[in-house]
Amino acid sequence: MRESIDLLLIWLGVTSALAFVLFGWDKLMAKLHRRRVPEAALLGCALMGGSAGGMLGMALFHHKTRKPLFRRFVPLCLAAHAALLAWAAYSA
Numbered sequence: 864m865r866e867s868i869d870l871l872l873i874w875l876g877v878t879s880a881l882a883f884v885l886f887g888w889d890k891l892m893a894k895l896h897r898r899r900v901p902e903a904a905l906l907g908c909a910l911m912g913g914s915a916g917g918m919l920g921m922a923l924f925h926h927k928t929r930k931p932l933f934r935r936f937v938p939l940c941l942a943a944h945a946a947l948l949a950w951a952a953y954s955a
Contacts, residue, residue: 868951875912875944882913886920886927893926902927906936914940 885908889900905927909917917937920926927933 865955868948868955871948871951875915875948878908878912879914879916879919881916882908883916883920886917887924890920890924890926902930902932906932909937909940912944914938914944917941 882905885900885905889905892899905917914937918941921928921933921937
């Protein structure tokens with residue numbers, strides 16, 4: 864069962880790193896007036912496990928912090944991912 868927790872941690876880490884990079888890239892492209900990362904991609908990455916990276920990216924890059932959908936959805940995903948990790952650790 865420990866392998867499942869390790870795989871979950873790897874998944875959350877990789878998707879969080881990806882979300883962080885996507886938020887940073889989107890902020891850079893916004894400043895340069897270039898083609899942006901779709902909001903659905905940012906939210907989808909947060910939903911699929913990248914909520915920690917998304918939150919960090921929002922805070923560090925000051926990006927998407929005024930959008931109510933992002934301010935509510937990304938922390939909700941983070942809480943769900945934390946609950947999933949806690950459940951996995953508890954059931955191990």
